[in-house]
Amino acid sequence: MSFSIRLNAEEEKLFKSYANFHGISLSEAMKTALLEKIEEEYDIAIAQQAYEEYLKDPETISHENFMKELGL
Numbered sequence: 649m650s651f652s653i654r655l656n657a658e659e660e661k662l663f664k665s666y667a668n669f670h671g672i673s674l675s676e677a678m679k680t681a682l683l684e685k686i687e688e689e690y691d692i693a694i695a696q697q698a699y700e701e702y703l704k705d706p707e708t709i710s711h712e713n714f715m716k717e718l719g720l
Contacts, residue, residue, distance in 0.1 A: 653678070 655663065667677040702708075709717075 663677065664674055667674045670677065672680070
């Protein structure tokens with residue numbers, strides 16, 4: 649799939665400079681940036697969900713005891 653994106657001159661210069669600095673194409677830079685943004689938002693959502701579950705049941709165990717429970 650291909651698509652087009654409209655950039656002003658300043659954005660184009662910045663984006664191309666970034667891609668050139670990292671030795672990748674502009675397309676690869678944009679794809680990577682979007683994937684990183686998606687991963688970041690997913691991680692934030694999972695962390696928020698885990699925190700909400702923790703608030704419902706705040707009992708915790710130490711790392712050492714958790715490893716013992718797993719038999720490690």
